[in-house]
Amino acid sequence: MATETVFAARMAPVAPPLGSASSELPSLIGLDREQLGETLRGCGVPERQIKMRVSQIWNWLYVRGISDFDAMANVSRDLRDVLKRHFTIARPEIVEEQISNDGTRKWLLRFPPRGAGRPVEVESVYIPEEGRGTLCISSQVGCTLTCSFCHTGTQRLVRNLTAEEILSQLLLARDRLGDFPDRDVPQGAMIPSSDRKVTNIVMMGMGEPLYNFEEVKKALLIASDGDGLSLSKRRITLSTSGVVPEIYRTGEEIGVMLAISLHAVRDDLRDLLVPINKKYPLKELIEACRNYPGLSNARRITFEYVMLKDVNDSLEDAKGLIQLLKGVPAKINLIPFNPWPGTNYQCSDWAQIEKFADFINAAGYASPIRTPRGRDILAACGQLKSESERMRKTERLAFEAMMIANHGEDD
Numbered sequence: 001m002a003t004e005t006v007f008a009a010r011m012a013p014v015a016p017p018l019g020s021a022s023s024e025l026p027s028l029i030g031l032d033r034e035q036l037g038e039t040l041r042g043c044g045v046p047e048r049q050i051k052m053r054v055s056q057i058w059n060w061l062y063v064r065g066i067s068d069f070d071a072m073a074n075v076s077r078d079l080r081d082v083l084k085r086h087f088t089i090a091r092p093e094i095v096e097e098q099i100s101n102d103g104t105r106k107w108l109l110r111f112p113p114r115g116a117g118r119p120v121e122v123e124s125v126y127i128p129e130e131g132r133g134t135l136c137i138s139s140q141v142g143c144t145l146t147c148s149f150c151h152t153g154t155q156r157l158v159r160n161l162t163a164e165e166i167l168s169q170l171l172l173a174r175d176r177l178g179d180f181p182d183r184d185v186p187q188g189a190m191i192p193s194s195d196r197k198v199t200n201i202v203m204m205g206m207g208e209p210l211y212n213f214e215e216v217k218k219a220l221l222i223a224s225d226g227d228g229l230s231l232s233k234r235r236i237t238l239s240t241s242g243v244v245p246e247i248y249r250t251g252e253e254i255g256v257m258l259a260i261s262l263h264a265v266r267d268d269l270r271d272l273l274v275p276i277n278k279k280y281p282l283k284e285l286i287e288a289c290r291n292y293p294g295l296s297n298a299r300r301i302t303f304e305y306v307m308l309k310d311v312n313d314s315l316e317d318a319k320g321l322i323q324l325l326k327g328v329p330a331k332i333n334l335i336p337f338n339p340w341p342g343t344n345y346q347c348s349d350w351a352q353i354e355k356f357a358d359f360i361n362a363a364g365y366a367s368p369i370r371t372p373r374g375r376d377i378l379a380a381c382g383q384l385k386s387e388s389e390r391m392r393k394t395e396r397l398a399f400e401a402m403m404i405a406n407h408g409e410d411d
């Protein structure tokens, strides 16, 4: 069965690479063109040069992927020196880098305090698949929402990430995967055996992206800028637990693909699993989805549905799901529950997941069962949690033992 390789896998930490650097200076990463122009004016760049300098620096940062001002060969030495004194373009520090036996990679990154804050740590996950590579990016450290099946939800919110910190997760992953074609591959980079690199990004890591709307918007507009990182908006998916007013804004102001953490088709159950439902119940949520701009059969909303044994996995639930989504161009992702220490939930039996999927398929919905990825390194959906709150080593070993024991039972 699909979980077999995952359970058989072992955590494989990789030594943090040499040369990861961070700086407490403000970063140029994450500034939009206008802000970058303002910054250059402040550095004394003459008005007639601003547009050209912005294009040059944009190209160095997002096409070439450099993280050192000295590499900006077509920028005058004087300007480079001024920039170096006042700003940084360094990557965050890699605290830990892990690779699962299934090829999933997870990074724990530490960002320096900007101003009066303290350093924060976040996780991002890279999932290589046939013909594509998806990077799962975090938008907050911790989360204020308390979805009861989610490990991140047990970690209190430390703070929102800035556009710089959101984009840096993408830049760093591309560094580590050798995905900036013009650059030398950094020492210790983990290059996938095929040429699958970062083709897609999903805002599905730690946090609720729509509770950090402005910074997420800025980061995603930079990621999709055609003269920079050039990711098509069709290859960027923002996943929300259902912050209805910001779903409308996402459609109008960002225009990326939408995913909804649905998980239940009745308000009483969704109130328990995804408590934001008490504020924005299913009727309002589905109405916002129905009105999402540009929907068609080729551009559908993804509904995430975690399979919890004896909680939401009956055929009655499957029927309810079909009724709820009537008229919404939708794809349903069934996610076998990824266990984490301390949870009271269990993953639905595989046969039940298949029955549920068949029922939905028969009603005409694509409903892939998402193969769990990176469970052994706690990189799977709903398992992320940052260093400050991670398991102690002994707890982690106990967890690994539990996973192996479960695998034995599955056989």
Ligand code: SF4
Pocket: 143, 144, 145, 146, 147, 150, 151, 152, 153, 154, 205, 206, 207, 208, 241, 261, 382
């Ligand atoms: S599922 Fe998302 S919104 Fe809910 S607690 Fe987890 S990280 Fe927060």
